[in-house]
Amino acid sequence: MHEVSVAQTIIDAVMNEAKEQKAVKILGVTLALGELTMINTEQIVFWIQSFLEGTIGEGAFVNIETIHGKVQCNKCNVVTDVFIEDDGISHYIIPDFTCGHCKSKNTFICQGREMIIKGIRIER
Amino acid sequence: MHKVSDVKIGQDIMKINKKIAADNNAFFNANRITVFNVMGAIGSGKTCLIENAIDRLKDSFSIAVVAGDVVAKFDSDRFAAHGVKVIPVSTGKECHLDAHFIEHAIEGEDMHNIDILFIENVGNLICPSDFDLGEHVKVVVVSVSEGDDIVLKHPVIFKNTDITIVNKIDIAEFVGASAKKMSDDAYTCGCKYVLLTSCKRGDGLKDWNAFIKEQVAGNR
Numbered sequence: 001m002h003e004v005s006v007a008q009t010i011i012d013a014v015m016n017e018a019k020e021q022k023a024v025k026i027l028g029v030t031l032a033l034g035e036l037t038m039i040n041t042e043q044i045v046f047w048i049q050s051f052l053e054g055t056i057g058e059g060a061f062v063n064i065e066t067i068h069g070k071v072q073c074n075k076c077n078v079v080t081d082v083f084i085e086d087d088g089i090s091h092y093i094i095p096d097f098t099c100g101h102c103k104s105k106n107t108f109i110c111q112g113r114e115m116i117i118k119g120i121r122i123e124r
Numbered sequence: 125m126h127k128v129s130d131v132k133i134g135q136d137i138m139k140i141n142k143k144i145a146a147d148n149n150a151f152f153n154a155n156r157i158t159v160f161n162v163m164g165a166i167g168s169g170k171t172c173l174i175e176n177a178i179d180r181l182k183d184s185f186s187i188a189v190v191a192g193d194v195v196a197k198f199d200s201d202r203f204a205a206h207g208v209k210v211i212p213v214s215t216g217k218e219c220h221l222d223a224h225f226i227e228h229a230i231e232g233e234d235m236h237n238i239d240i241l242f243i244e245n246v247g248n249l250i251c252p253s254d255f256d257l258g259e260h261v262k263v264v265v266v267s268v269s270e271g272d273d274i275v276l277k278h279p280v281i282f283k284n285t286d287i288t289i290v291n292k293i294d295i296a297e298f299v300g301a302s303a304k305k306m307s308d309d310a311y312t313c314g315c316k317y318v319l320l321t322s323c324k325r326g327d328g329l330k331d332w333n334a335f336i337k338e339q340v341a342g343n344r
């Protein structure tokens with residue numbers, strides 16, 4: 001839902017870095033998004049590319065890597081992957097936070113809520 | 125000839141929010157304020173539940189409310205009528221509060237006599253879960269009129285929530301929803317405690333009040 005403002009934050013950081021690097025063109029942007037963030041990847045790509053129109057980044061590729069969700073168990077301490085059921089249509093995720101080791105529900109999310117701007121490809 | 129190169133940035137934009145949330149939390153602790161982030165579905169009864177808590181608690185505690193909404197005026201007028209300090213935060217097109225909104229809301233406000241701060245978040249079960257505000261207690265409010273599948277459709281926000289309130293149980297039979305199912309689902313998603321309430325009939329409101337007092341006592 002807030003893809004527009006997230007995209008704006010990313011664009012600000014990207015433009016800043018491009019300027020510092022004295023880039024004449026931005027060829028690409030690579031992000032790593034936690035799969036438990038409420039961010040729709042198709043929308044984020046759309047908004048970033050829209051914001052880049054008319055700038056040195058027009059036409060840049062936007063590459064998105066996924067950071068898998070992990071939970072750590074408060075009972076047995078083991079870290080296991082969050083099982084995610086994807087409905088295949090809207091890619092709206094239905095995660096299961098049960099500990100993969102002892103099946104306890106008493107877990108906390110230790111990975112998968114990141115929104116990382118990994119880097120940019122530029123021409124100088 | 126232009127040279128192509130890859131430049132590493134490695135910045136987690138969620139960390140910016142986490143950092144500000146930690147600062148807010150430190151401020152609240154320094155001022156001994158217990159903060160409730162009241163999230164939940166649109167129209168589920170967030171304002172009614174906070175109003176009810178204010179009336180029961182205002183003789184014993186000094187209370188303030190941050191009324192966050194796309195247009196904050198309506199809810200902040202309701203809170204102000206209960207004689208508590210209200211800080212309206214209009215988020216405009218933004219669909220959630222973040223730690224930065226809260227940082228600005230409290231700066232310049234005299235907060236050091238406040239015991240309890242309720243933050244009413246923007247009504248939506250999706251993105252508020254991405255943004256910690258620096259609160260001590262996470263509350264999620266849903267009502268039976270959203271349909272009893274609503275919890276399973278939004279499992280992330282119920283994970284690690286301190287309390288889920290299933291409200292409007294007075295109308296459950298008219299909308300054909302099972303409050304019991306919603307409660308079970310919230311526990312399944314990892315919520316720590318669930319209450320069934322009706323702001324109209326009064327069910328569960330004593331327990332809501334007791335929960336708040338317990339949290340304040342535990343935070344001291």
Ligand SMILES: Nc1nc2c(ncn2[C@@H]2O[C@H](COP(=O)(O)OP(=O)(O)OP(=O)(O)O)[C@@H](O)[C@H]2O)c(=O)[nH]1
Pocket residue numbers: 164165166167168169170171172173193199246247291292293294295321322323324325
């Ligand atoms: N029948 C019934 N109606 C309720 C109950 N609680 C709240 N309402 C009504 O539901 C409507 C919405 O209540 P609010 O407290 O404004 O809900 P909210 O979650 O703050 O709404 P937004 O801030 O707009 O998202 C109002 O008309 C309330 O009178 C309840 O327990 N039973």
Ligand SMILES: [Mg+2]
Pocket residue numbers: 170171172199244
């Ligand atoms: Mg409200």
Ligand SMILES: [Zn+2]
Pocket residue numbers: 073074075076077078099100101102103104
């Ligand atoms: Zn375990």
Ligand SMILES: [Zn+2]
Pocket residue numbers: 001002218219220251252
């Ligand atoms: Zn949002």
